[in-house]
Amino acid sequence: MPNALSxxxxxxxxxxxxxxxxxxxxxxxxxxxxYDRVGISLSHQKKGLLVSRLQxxxxxxxxxxxxxxxKYILEDQTGQAVIxxxxxxxxxxxxxxxxxxxxxxxxxxxxxxxxxLLNTQNSRDIRVWCAGCSTGEEAYSLMILMMExxxxxxxxxxxxxxxxxxxxxxxxxxxxxxxxxxxxxxxPKHIVLKYFSQTHDQQWQVVNRxxxxxxxxxxxxxxxxxxxxxxxxxxxxxxxMIYFDKPTRDTLIKKYYNFxxxxxxxxxxxxxxxxxxxxxxxxxxxxxxxxx
Numbered sequence: 001m002p003n004a005l006s007x008x009x010x011x012x013x014x015x016x017x018x019x020x021x022x023x024x025x026x027x028x029x030x031x032x033x034x035y036d037r038v039g040i041s042l043s044h045q046k047k048g049l050l051v052s053r054l055q056x057x058x059x060x061x062x063x064x065x066x067x068x069x070x071k072y073i074l075e076d077q078t079g080q081a082v083i084x085x086x087x088x089x090x091x092x093x094x095x096x097x098x099x100x101x102x103x104x105x106x107x108x109x110x111x112x113x114x115x116x117l118l119n120t121q122n123s124r125d126i127r128v129w130c131a132g133c134s135t136g137e138e139a140y141s142l143m144i145l146m147m148e149x150x151x152x153x154x155x156x157x158x159x160x161x162x163x164x165x166x167x168x169x170x171x172x173x174x175x176x177x178x179x180x181x182x183x184x185x186x187x188p189k190h191i192v193l194k195y196f197s198q199t200h201d202q203q204w205q206v207v208n209r210x211x212x213x214x215x216x217x218x219x220x221x222x223x224x225x226x227x228x229x230x231x232x233x234x235x236x237x238x239x240x241m242i243y244f245d246k247p248t249r250d251t252l253i254k255k256y257y258n259f260x261x262x263x264x265x266x267x268x269x270x271x272x273x274x275x276x277x278x279x280x281x282x283x284x285x286x287x288x289x290x291x292x
Contacts, residue, residue: 020051027044040243132165233263265288270286
């Protein structure tokens with residue numbers, strides 16, 4: 001899933017726009033398909049957005065009705081049609097060190113707690129999951145902070161950072177790790193100079209030694225089974241669950257809990273919440289929870 005999978009609330013009644021017609025039945029079928037496949041819940045008010053985002057692609061494909069498009073998705077055996085649909089209706093918005101209080105808490109509290117715990121277990125294995133990593137800013141923020149925290153001791157630890165998203169477009173950009181000057185402006189200058197290199201066209205690319213430490217993978221958060229072999233010390237899933245309905249959120253939180261090691265942390269977005277009556281996570285601070 002995308003980090004901050006945000007839907008544009010644009011006015012879809014712009015003068016001169018020529019939209020393909022969509023019936024309530026067609027919209028409901030496509031809306032239900034999106035919910036069933038990726039867990040995103042579209043309100044009826046998003047009908048105009050759906051039409052505006054899909055009509056150009058449909059015309060290029062020679063499809064004249066949304067019923068034809070729905071049939072095309074159902075007949076696609078590769079799963080790519082659904083991914084293309086999600087890519088079309090969503091935009092990925094994020095930036096480096098977003099919600100800085102979380103990253104400060106990681107640096108000042110979490111890393112020390114986890115390393116202390118692992119020392120008592122004679123383990124050097126630190127596992128982090130960035131779920132809904134979008135275009136990579138959050139995952140690279142996490143990796144850079146860990147490199148800064150451990151410094152010369154980084155090589156002594158077996159640190160794994162998994163970053164997942166359902167959007168192929170977002171993952172492609174994340175893997176490249178190339179950002180504009182505007183996109184990295186939230187980072188301190190010394191961090192930029194240490195962990196980025198300037199490209200020939202005045203963009204900034206995450207250096208190879210950082211990119212090599214992050215594993216980017218395609219993953220759908222509403223998969224019934226999480227395929228991970230081991231649980232995580234830190235899970236980031238921020239500004240993703242706001243697009244899920246409550247049953248989907250509750251199910252996802254249960255899965256996260258099962259894949260959080262004792263003493264590990266879950267970070268969610270500040271606009272999101274957890275039904276604490278349904279989970280054993282302990283509240284730590286706004287949008288931060290710990291498994292005891």
